[in-house]
Amino acid sequence: MDIQQNSLESIIADFSSAIWGLPLLFLLIGGGFFLLVYSRFLPFRYLGHALQVLRGKYDDPSDPGDISHFQALTTALSATVGMGNIAGVAVAIAIGGPGAVFWMWISAIVGMATKFFTGTLAIMYRGRDTAGEVQGGPMYFIVEGLGRSWKPLAIFFSVAGLVGALPVFNVNQLTQAINDIILRPQGIEVSLYTNLGIGTVLVAITSVVILGGIKRIGATTSKLVPFMVGLYFVAVLYILVVNIEVLPGYLKLIFTDAFFANNYTGEPFLGGVVGALIVLGIRRGAFSNEAGIGTAPMAHGAAKTSQPVREGLVAMLGPAIDTLVVCTLTALAILVTGVWQSSDANGVSLTASAFAKALPTTGKYILMLCIAVFSISSLFSYSYYGTKCLSFILGAKNKKYYNYFYILSIFMGATMSLSMMINLIDGFFALMAIPTMIATIWMAPRVMKRAKLYFADLKK
Template sequence: MGELIVNFSNWIWDTPMLILLMGGGLILLAYSGFLPFRKLGHAMKVVRGKYDDSNMPGQITSFQALSAAIAATVGLGNISGVAIAINMGGPGAIFWMWMSAFVGMATKFFTCSLAIMYRGKDTAGVIQGGPMYVIEEGMGRKWKFLSIIFCVAGILGLLAIFQANQLTATFRFVLLEPAGLDRGATSRWIIGISMMVIVAGVILGGIKRIALVASKLVPFMVGLYFATVLLIVFKYIGEVPAMLWLIVEDAFTGNAVMGGAVGAVIVTGARRAAFSNEAGIGTAPMVHGASRNNEPVREGLIAMLGPFIDTIVVCTLTSLVILLTGVWQTTENDGVRLTLSAFEMALPGFGKYLLMTAVLVFAFSTMFTYSYYGHKCFNYLFGAKKADYYNYFYLITIVAGAVASLEVVISFVDGMYAIMAIPTMISAIYLSPKVRAATKDYFRRMKELDV
């Protein structure tokens, strides 16, 4: 079964997803007239709460929506995901992660604008958003099969098995193995059960508690991680230009992977970028659809900040640490262990503990938010009264993720992400004229207000 999962994931990401996410994203970027990039200043004003209105429909503020979305994206994808990208595709994979992120900004602008434009109600009468509601409300019930495909893949792909796996690996590598206390499978089970209990204390409180915790954790975790990484980069500051050039050069030569297979480098970069910032997958529209906002374009502009923060900033810093220390060439470690090795080499004695703290916060914040995504998918398929049953399934799978192998876990998640992306991108492209018209109207009204 494990081999089947790995093979399917490799096949679907080899060409189909590259065309759908990169090609579709480029279409949306051009169709918008590159507007998301030209309106960054306006997006920042919105994030600061200039236009918040507590009387608007929705459950959380735009800032909380962005925080919750970033909590799900700025996480282990930026720490171990970058390490996996370099391991599989060499330094050049980072360049293609950058390209995917810029395209992803446009994708998120469209998908999250649509999440507000076409909100629906669940069986309890609560306003909900996300690709499944966009498809049904915007495209019509004849397209509902796409909503069902999205939700089935979401229930499985948005489990916290990758986070549980990598957090378990971190604890064992940093704390248990050096002290001679690692007991293999027994340790993984104990760590997995402990994580399950902690996550249960937050997710059983619903989206408001998740958003509240995320809005507190995100600034802290980003600040801590930035400070540590910048300290390492400053230590090797003279070598930074050479590493940046290595990323660009290898992106077009593929010297570090598969005998110069540039195509493999591009696929690896796009695949890891999708896992990291989730643009086009459809997760962010679910939380942005719950925002207390009635301006679709405004929410889309907020959402498109996510890929920039996640991939252009955080992933780049992580890749520099791995490349500057040279551990990607001198160790067989992969995933989070590779990043831990880089931090320990750069900051002997305490580097790995700083990273472990960041991993702890990254992993748990992502686990909290992912539960909300899966809960919404389950709610759509089975109704609000049964939706809470998903939480218990979600909690049990945290333990499963802790004891499974990294290759199977990452391939399973990648495969489900690919399936989720199909309905999300189809609906975004199909309904893009609606977003374009709303964008022109929105900025016309904003211009009148400024006058």
């Protein structure tokens, strides 16, 4: 059994590494940089307006869609502000050192431009599923915007999304956190049976929410996401204040190490460690904020609005909140406490070590609460993405079957290894990015034409 699992783990790792080569790096970051420059930073100049839209100033209950701008963003954020921010950042630092954080930032900045375009397209080219319901997302804006001849690309995205939306990484890391923070300190022996028990509880919680559809998911995440970000922010802020004397040095190290890769411990890329560090940072950044992957446009496509550019502006805020704020908080907590050099832990266990060191009595329990909310809220959003993908391929009447498969996959995430889960999702995220970015770059001129008209009307 162990030999078979090791063989499968090796195959999945090779698949993920092959997909995340130079072509995809150029497509995600090069494409995002092109969109940033092509738009002449236009969406960034309207950050204040984006916040007004988010607060509901322009909400109209009669607009088409299922959820508000705020609920659309929190649904998207509940997927992105998840274990990628706690465990993903820890994985990046454990392998790449402080320099990996810089390349995650770069991923977020270009990702903001990408999300503006994909969020706008999600509303511009909404389609209808076989039940006649209005839907949005890459599969719909590919077909509605580029024509039926492009449908194979939309199907390719949807097939990749069936695996990419599985909750296995989030479940894996939540299970590890419960084992390390709660069970082992109480002297409880961790085994396959305890992991299956955790999986069973998660299945029960997830089923109640996801079987209620996007409206219940939106209502739940709009309450959970602000709470979890706020609690996490306060906890890390305390850790940074306690270690304030070393903070400036680590901020400087993030920048210098990004170009020298002195702390990189992984495999080189094209013969160099700096290139490998860049790939690592971009991968973890993409996993964290999902810009260009195509998941978030599925949530933003459900927003109640008749103005595509407004939803693009709201979508743009995602990477800023997710990577520039939450991921940076995690990274600094790990760095200033020194656990990245003194611990062999990886993933969520490394972040737990940082919290335990800075807050000896309560730290790990505060983190456990954050992890639970981060992970469980992510489970809700990803299920919605998967059902939309299956609905596009096989028809709306069959989408419920994805939820059953999704719920069963929770047990797989609870019992498999971290490396297998992270490589599996990385690989399929990469496949999802290919059709999303190709279609977005192709239709970028249409987005800019709509944006110029919108902002011109705004000034009147």
